Structures are given as structure tokens and as C-alpha cells.
Amino acid sequence: MPQTTPKKYSKGLMWFRRDLRLADNAALFHALKNCHHVVCVFVFDTDILDSLPKFDRRVVFIHESLTDLNRQLAATHPGDPPALLTLHGPSNPSVAKLAQTLGAQAVFANRDDEPQAVLRDAQTLGDLAHAGIMLHTFKDQCVFERSEVLTQAERPFGVFTPYKNAWLKKLEPYYLQAYNTMAVANALMPASQLPDAAQAHARITPLAEMGFDWMDLPAQHITPGTTGARVLLQDFVERIGKYKDTRDFPAVKGPSYLSVHLRFGTVSIREVARLAFAQHASGDIGASTWLSELIWRDFYMQVLHHHPRVVDHAFKPEYDAIKWESGAHAKSMFKAWCDGQTGYPLVDAAMHQINQTGYMHNRLRMVVASFLTKDLGLDWRWGEAYFAQHLIDFDLSANNGGWQWASSSGCDAQPYFRIFNPITQSEKFDSQGKFIRRYLPQLADLSDKAIHAPWLANPIELLSAGVQLGETYPMPIVDHAQARATTLARYAVVKKS
Numbered sequence: 001m002p003q004t005t006p007k008k009y010s011k012g013l014m015w016f017r018r019d020l021r022l023a024d025n026a027a028l029f030h031a032l033k034n035c036h037h038v039v040c041v042f043v044f045d046t047d048i049l050d051s052l053p054k055f056d057r058r059v060v061f062i063h064e065s066l067t068d069l070n071r072q073l074a075a076t077h078p079g080d081p082p083a084l085l086t087l088h089g090p091s092n093p094s095v096a097k098l099a100q101t102l103g104a105q106a107v108f109a110n111r112d113d114e115p116q117a118v119l120r121d122a123q124t125l126g127d128l129a130h131a132g133i134m135l136h137t138f139k140d141q142c143v144f145e146r147s148e149v150l151t152q153a154e155r156p157f158g159v160f161t162p163y164k165n166a167w168l169k170k171l172e173p174y175y176l177q178a179y180n181t182m183a184v185a186n187a188l189m190p191a192s193q194l195p196d197a198a199q200a201h202a203r204i205t206p207l208a209e210m211g212f213d214w215m216d217l218p219a220q221h222i223t224p225g226t227t228g229a230r231v232l233l234q235d236f237v238e239r240i241g242k243y244k245d246t247r248d249f250p251a252v253k254g255p256s257y258l259s260v261h262l263r264f265g266t267v268s269i270r271e272v273a274r275l276a277f278a279q280h281a282s283g284d285i286g287a288s289t290w291l292s293e294l295i296w297r298d299f300y301m302q303v304l305h306h307h308p309r310v311v312d313h314a315f316k317p318e319y320d321a322i323k324w325e326s327g328a329h330a331k332s333m334f335k336a337w338c339d340g341q342t343g344y345p346l347v348d349a350a351m352h353q354i355n356q357t358g359y360m361h362n363r364l365r366m367v368v369a370s371f372l373t374k375d376l377g378l379d380w381r382w383g384e385a386y387f388a389q390h391l392i393d394f395d396l397s398a399n400n401g402g403w404q405w406a407s408s409s410g411c412d413a414q415p416y417f418r419i420f421n422p423i424t425q426s427e428k429f430d431s432q433g434k435f436i437r438r439y440l441p442q443l444a445d446l447s448d449k450a451i452h453a454p455w456l457a458n459p460i461e462l463l464s465a466g467v468q469l470g471e472t473y474p475m476p477i478v479d480h481a482q483a484r485a486t487t488l489a490r491y492a493v494v495k496k497s
């Protein structure tokens with residue numbers, strides 16, 4: 001007779017957060033394996049939601065992904081289906097209260113190392129402990145977390161390349177194995193067996209009830225849920241070999257566009273890393289480059305874990321001495337940047353991309369971040385906060401890492417004297433102006449040469465293209481050469497310290 005490990009608990013609660021999938025979910029697998037009956041819950045946490053505008057793509061993405069998850073849950077037992085419970089309120093004490101209502105002995109969740117989440121989980125742990133309920137957490141959102149990859153001196157890495165080498169050295173098939181949740185799915189508790197007090201939560205709280213507007217995400221080319229992630233992944237698998245050559249050109253379909261799915265866990269990091277690693281091991285340079293990006297993701301997560309002060313401070317403390325521009329002029333420069341009105345077409349087209357779609361191509365994130373900090377002399381935290389508000393894939397660790405990289409204050413950042421020229425970046429990465437034309441149709445009739453810097457164009461060309469500088473398109477708000485000199489002077493405090 002095959003031996004089965006006895007289950008530890010009669011009832012468990014699976015708390016979904018940024019892991020909105022059934023398949024290959026670490027916490028869910030352990031819940032199902034260790035409990036006779038498992039109830040699933042997601043909290044629309046008012047501590048987070050209350051600060052968001054009523055029109056927020058991320059909330060809609062989560063909502064649609066939960067609907068998708070609920071369908072998958074129901075499909076595991078069509079006769080007597082389990083349901084996803086949702087709560088609308090602060091996670092503390094809602095989760096502990098629900099666990100008590102259900103009579104659960106343990107709550108299972110995947111770890112989240114963002115400082116606010118760490119605090120939330122510590123409070124929940126306390127509430128649960130008070131009620132005699134266990135909280136079990138698991139690694140799920142990255143391949144290696146926290147202190148799993150350290151230097152030989154057992155210190156966290158501060159430079160990417162040695163981190164990446166150590167990451168690759170540590171990697172064994174074990175770390176990328178999928179958790180077979182389906183094999184233990186019979187422990188999912190049917191909704192019909194929920195206690196009466198929990199029945200009301202067995203539905204996905206409608207957006208309107210929470211004060212949010214619905215929007216048609218697929219119409220904006222955003223495909224929520226694991227179903228959406230699968231479509232993107234299948235499409236990318238066909239192109240991964242070309243990733244290295246195509247990833248830097250915003251008008252080309254080069255990257256995977258999976259960031260929002262990795263953010264909310266509608267795709268498993270183990271699955272995508274397994275796929276990338278297999279092709280990397282067979283010598284595919286495109287896959288190796290993509291795998292590196294996934295390793296950057298782990299890298300920035302461990303930076304945030306070991307150095308949570310980066311949320312407000314420069315990773316390199318001497319960079320906090322930099323005097324950024326301030327006052328009314330700085331604010332008006334910032335507004336022009338946010339609105340895509342700087343007069344530099346690639347920067348403006350990129351800002352229109354984030355404003356219209358909630359996504360921005362990686363090359364452009366670097367260009368606009370460099371422009372904000374090194375052309376406009378504005379504090380990287382202003383740009384970081386704007387991205388945090390507008391990016392559908394906003395992830396504190398990657399966003400903070402990206403901004404500190406661009407402003408040179410981060411760990412393994414670009415040197416401060418490396419200042420992107422927004423015109424040459426445009427000529428190199430959008431040479432035919434295809435991306436610019438997509439987001440700035442008022443410049444569409446300029447030649448491929450003139451489109452990168454319209455103010456340098458021949459007045460006759462501007463006239464025939466219907467471009468009136470200062471009217472249909474702004475004059476540049478700064479002179480790049482002058483700004484460069486000012487920035488080098490501004491960053492001199494770093495050299496002195």
C-alpha cells in the first residue's frame with residue numbers, strides 16, 4: 001500500500017496576494033498537502049486601495065485575474081465547486097477573523113518582501129497567533145530570495161554580474177520544479193460546505209462596490225489572468241531566440257510583455273525561468289539574455305530585502321547629498337515630463353505610452369529616467385513615484401532599482417557621468433521614428449532624420465509636415481548640452497564625499 005503523509009490540519013486558509021494562479025503555486029500546494037480542507041481567499045486591501053484613483057488598471061487586472069482564478073477553482077470539482085472568497089477591508093484583522101470564522105488552524109501565503117507587506121504579515125502573524133492559528137509562508141515570487149545567494153563572505157551582493165554568476169552556479173533543477181497543485185486539488189473545500197457566516201464572501205466583490213471603474217483591458221492589449229499570461233508566453237517562446245537583437249527597439253515586438261503577469265503571479269517564475277534556462281543551456285543567446293533579466297528581478301528583490309532603506313534613500317548614501325532642482329520651475333519641468341511635453345520626441349512618446357497604456361518599454365524607462373534626473377535635474381524619487389502610480393507592472397524592487405540605476409545612486413548603477421543623449425538614443429533605437437509616430441501623430445509627417453529633434457529641422461520641412469513648434473509640438477524645455485554640464489557640476493558632491 002502506498003504511504004501517504006498524514007495531514008497536519010483539518011482546515012486551512014490559502015491567502016492569495018501576488019500569486020494569482022492555481023498551477024505551480026507554492027503556498028497553495030503546501031496548504032492542499034497539509035490540510036484536509038482548504039478555503040481560498042483574496043483581500044481587496046483598503047490600506048492599499050484607498051490611496052488609488054477610481055480608474056486604475058491594476059485593480060481591474062487583479063479583479064479580472066481573480067475571476068479567471070475562480071473559474072479555474074470551480075473547474076477542479078464541477079459537481080460541487082470550490083469558490084474563491086474575497087474580502088474588502090484591511091488585511092488586518094480581516095484574514096485572522098475569517099480564519100476564525102472558518103475554524104481554520106493554519107493560514108498559508110507566499111512571501112512578499114516589500115516593506116509594507118512585511119509589516120502587514122507581521123501584524124497578521126500576531127493576530128493569528130493570538131487566536132492560536134499558524135501562519136506558514138513560502139517562497140514563490142522569485143527563484144532565489146533573501147539570503148539564498150550570498151558572496152563567499154556570506155554578505156549580500158551589491159554588484160549584478162557576480163550575483164548572476166553565483167545565481168547560475170546555485171541553480172539546480174530542484175529550484176525550478178513546479179508544485180503539482182492539481183495532484184492535491186481534492187482538498188479544496190466546496191463552497192456548499194462553507195459555514196453560513198462565510199457564504200457572503202464566496203464571490204468576487206464587484207469593482208463598483210469598491211468604488212472603482214471597470215475598463216476593457218483587452219482593448220488596451222492587456223490580457224489578465226493565467227489565460228492571458230499563457231497567450232503572451234506562447235507568443236514569446238517563438239521569439240525568445242531574437243530577444244537580444246530586438247529588445248532595445250521600442251517599435252519592435254522584442255520583449256515578452258510578461259511583467260504584469262510576473263508582478264501579480266499570473267505566471268509562475270519557475271515556469272518561465274525553466275523555459276529560459278533550458279534554451280540558455282542549449283546555447284540560445286536570446287534566452288540567455290532574457291534569463292539575465294529574470295535574474296535582475298531576483299537581484300533587485302534581494303536588494304530591497306537587505307536594504308529596505310532604499311525605498312526613501314539612495315543606495316549609495318553619498319548620493320543623498322545631491323541638491324535636486326526645487327520650486328515652481330522644477331514643478332513645471334516635472335509636469336512637462338509627466339505630460340510628454342518636453343520637446344524631445346522620444347521622451348514625450350515614451351511618456352504618452354505609459355499614460356495611455358500603463359506600460360513603457362525598458363529602453364524608454366531608462367531614457368526618460370535619465371532625462372528626468374540628468375537633463376531636468378529632478379529628484380529620482382519624483383519619477384519613481386510617477387511610475388509607481390502609472391505602471392501596470394509596478395514592482396517596488398524593480399522600479400526603485402531602475403530609478404536608482406538611472407540616477408547613478410543605486411547598487412551597480414551606471415556611472416554618474418554617463419548621461420544619455422535623448423537625441424542619439426532616439427536615432428539609435430527608433431531610427432525610423434516608428435515609435436514616435438505611434439504616440440506623437442502630430443510629428444508623423446516629419447522625415448526620419450528630423451523627427452528626433454524637430455527644432456533643428458529646416459523651417460520649410462516643418463511647414464510642409466504641419467508642425468508649428470510651440471503650437472502643435474513644444475520647443476525643447478532644456479538644452480541637453482547645458483543640462484549635461486549642470487548635471488556634472490551637481491554630481492560633483494558625490495566625488496567630494
Ligand SMILES: Cc1cc2nc3c(=O)[nH]c(=O)nc-3n(C[C@H](O)[C@H](O)[C@H](O)COP(=O)(O)OP(=O)(O)OC[C@H]3O[C@@H](n4cnc5c(N)ncnc54)[C@H](O)[C@@H]3O)c2cc1C
Nearest residue numbers: 255256257258259293297362365393394395398399402403
Ligand atoms: C526606471 C525603471 C523603472 C522600472 N520599473 C519597473 C517596475 O516597476 N516593474 C517591473 O517589473 N520592471 C520595471 N523595470 C524593469 C523593466 O523595464 C521591465 O521589467 C520591463 O520593461 C517589462 O517589460 P517585459 O515584461 O516585456 O520585459 P522583458 O524584457 O521580457 O523581461 C522579462 C522580465 O524580466 C524582468 N525584468 C526585466 N528587466 C528588469 C530589470 N531591469 N529589473 C528587474 N526586473 C526586470 C521583468 O519581470 C520582465 O517582465 C524598470 C526599469 C527602469 C529602468
